[in-house]
Amino acid sequence: MSAGPARVLAALRRAGDRPLTGVDLSRAHGVSRTQVWKDVETLRARGYRIEASAGDGYRLLGAPDRLYPDEIEAGLETRWLGRSLHYLDETDSTNRVAAELAREGAPHGAAVIAEGQTAGRGRLGRRFHSPPYENLYVSIVLRPTLSVAQAPAWILASAVGVADAVAAGLGRDDAVEIKWPNDVLIDGLKAAGILMELGAEATQVAWMVLGIGVNLNVDPAGFPEEFRARATSLADRRGERVDRAAFTRALFGHLESVLDSCAKQGFRGIIPRFEARFHMRDRRVSLREVDGAVHEGRVLGIDPDGALLLEVKGTARRFLAGDVTLSGSES
């Protein structure tokens, strides 16, 4: 948002219930009362409800349900994550935008948020259902000191951060689990997914982009047929709408914390947190590898590289990637 309306908004927020006159605002910011009036109109056009009474002045009654940087920055407690925010009403893909910013030198933690995506993609090229103004679609630029071979562990670590944020938003910690490698489920239904892009100079990561989609307020009844039985949203499981800006701040906080740990100790230090969210240990699953080969086995756990360990026909085997389903289940 341009400086004028942003300053007026910040002043109204600080004032809370106390009305601020146009004179107060114009003096505080060294601008004319006409400019203050224009800034208030700009804010109203963006959906801010601002009461104006002739004698009292202006009061902020409500903010729009939009993920404007001003909405997210007010109360954001992270050190680096989301400190540079880019907002788009609609884009083809937040990952594409974030990758361009990364190539141009965007800092560690820069985030791109879009209200809607026209070409959002899920795993294996599946189309990601991205209705506007209901959910969170965010892509985060990271500049970790990392080799490419260590990158998968960072995807898994970020799944822990997303799961923690979803659990906090839901208020039922046990209901939230991670489906290896990167889906977050509530009551067994998919609520969030993570994609990654990276740029490497030789075998070193130069930049990484985490693309995170979380179903917040969307009504699963409107999902396309193929998702309906297997997906959900935070609001649907909680029974009330989610404050999307507050959720975004919480997500940034959880992610910053887990990624800082990962940078310090490597994924090894995250494994207990991952396994606490990973309810698949000892369950029988079938894993389909990228080349189509299918392996049935019992889940033994996750190793320090983030690989899935399965006992297949009495032998422990290690899988770096693949699509896991519970044996006898469609999910």
Next chain:
Amino acid sequence: MSAGPARVLAALRRAGDRPLTGVDLSRAHGVSRTQVWKDVETLRARGYRIEASAGDGYRLLGAPDRLYPDEIEAGLETRWLGRSLHYLDETDSTNRVAAELAREGAPHGAAVIAEGQTAGRGRLGRRFHSPPYENLYVSIVLRPTLSVAQAPAWILASAVGVADAVAAGLGRDDAVEIKWPNDVLIDGLKAAGILMELGAEATQVAWMVLGIGVNLNVDPAGFPEEFRARATSLADRRGERVDRAAFTRALFGHLESVLDSCAKQGFRGIIPRFEARFHMRDRRVSLREVDGAVHEGRVLGIDPDGALLLEVKGTARRFLAGDVTLSGSES
């Protein structure tokens, strides 16, 4: 190139020294003689030297020194690499363009070639010196069946392909070596470099872009001060200019071959070829890790994941990434 000029060009190429009349050409393609004349003018504007004599007709005397798709496709023997070609006179970065094409679904082997790059980058963010019309800047879209952790081996395998193409173009096999992880040297001077970007769905690679820059005809005397003592070009070492289109075809062939092997057998099958080009075994080097830590040691080799093995203070150690210099050298 649009269909008309491309067809005229192909016909003139096939005819070789034999002149083709405007009537021949207009009949063969079912277009007017005026259209043939326009197509010839288009080709001339692109730098093709076409002789026209009233009685005899048209003859192709020479092609411009440009990496037009038509120039590369004529004689290209690959199955998949370079079969979809995108040509740009100038771009900020061929990797950026290729990554966008990859996201939009470009096929395995699609290639983006630019005559010049305004924002070409080398390792560790160093600016890559990219003078136009002299060298080769190409980015190739790959869609391997691979986990992210296996991606570094593909970068190393592609270095083998680049080194083989450089050696073939030079005609002195022994002079060409790979500096782990991804530089190709002639007589110890840098002639080519490789960057990679990838998109992942969870821990699986969805697409990969290899960005390859090869110094072909550039005069090292014009390099910026900081490169001059350590870089060279194929023409400089060979003493004559390189046919850039022919080099590009050869590069595509060598790369396709080594990447096909990598897809079939993994990097393990490429190690002997990598080690034959890797003249560092038993030499003392210092390796600077991404976090700044420096290790002095003796090179033991490369492992199946593409990691560098060093003997440091009597212990074998494995490094996934880093910047290697010969001990006591600046290179």
